[in-house]
Amino acid sequence: MAWLSALAGVDAWTVAMMLVMAGFYAGALLAAGAVLFRLAFPDLPDPERQAASRLGAIAAWVAIALALIEWPLQAGYLGGGNGAAAVDPMLLGMVFEGAQGTQLILAVSGLLLVQAILLDARRLPGLGHGLSLGGVLLVMLAFVQVGHTVDEPRWLLGSLLVVHLLAAAFWVGSLWPLYRLARHPPGGADAVRILDRFGRVAVFGVGLLVLAGVVLAALLLGGVTPLLTTGYGQFLIGKVLVVALLLLLAASNKWRLVPAFERGEPRAPQRLRRSIAMEIGLVGLVLLVTAILTTVSSPANG
């Protein structure tokens, strides 16, 4: 199996790099998603709004720390996977001067701006939202600095990836506030209103996620054979299977558990919370597989 041979040459250094990368993906998407979720749902009850903001701010700091840790890890990897290379000024400089450096600067600046999510929206209307949304856009730009989006047509590829990531971030950022809302008593007006509206917004978001992903893949991959024959393709299939599970859970929430919650069924909140908790676990797995497939394989050489 190609995916096994891709993993066979992976050393401890590469594993560390993948784990840190997966953590960065999670933190950055969570931070961006918290901003988007708050903008999409300005009528969130106060406790959930504050919880979403706090989590977004913490996620942003974690992502900043991981982005800074990733820098010497990348230098160390280039030098053969050792501590001496990780502090080699030449290698650190090479990483910083290249696409990774631009990505690091954009990501850290964006994640610092995301902290504006904590500003009191009532005292400073617009400012908090504006700054944190600017931060989200910088984080999105950071993601398109490395990888296929530097190829032509760059604007099209970059825009598609940004749309794809914004939709993913919205989904990831929604999970914690929704989990908290599901603690409300079944049939509670606030929770029902937001869960119901989320269901409608999420269909649109998943549509964007899929559409952007399909067009990107069509432009870049140019065929389905590599999906089956390369390590990259096989990791991708693994990721898709996890995403399929995630979508089934989301569909079950929308069409079964949320209506049960709305009807005030006593066990509905607990079942909804369990389902969202499983979604959170699966999202973590998706991000880990993404970090693996972008680190140890590529469509170009398997």
Add this chain to the structure above:
Amino acid sequence: MMTIRTRNTLRSALAALLLAFAAPLMAHEGEMGQVPEDGSTVQGTPEEIGIHFDGAMRITQFDVIGPQGRVSLENEPGSDPTEEYHVKPAGSMEPGNYEVRWRGLARDGHMMSGTFRFTVED
């Protein structure tokens, strides 16, 4: 007539199928060939050892490992972007199996690595 539930299920299944293609894909410079070729056998010490790519690559590690450990190399070109990276063994190479391990930074920021093997005969 299709029920709402059936339509929703179909829609979810379609979404799951389409998401098969929704992962970030990374296209970048690929390894085009090696000298000596991967898996080949050469008579005596090869004049040069190297790789070439279909785009500029900054090579940051290039080690040739043989029966006596790491082989001393000369003419190491450094880490400027290049499509051709070639080195010369500093001395004669003992007969045996050799492995080349390289790492590099592609133009699009992707960190790449690879190995290839060849055998030296008397």
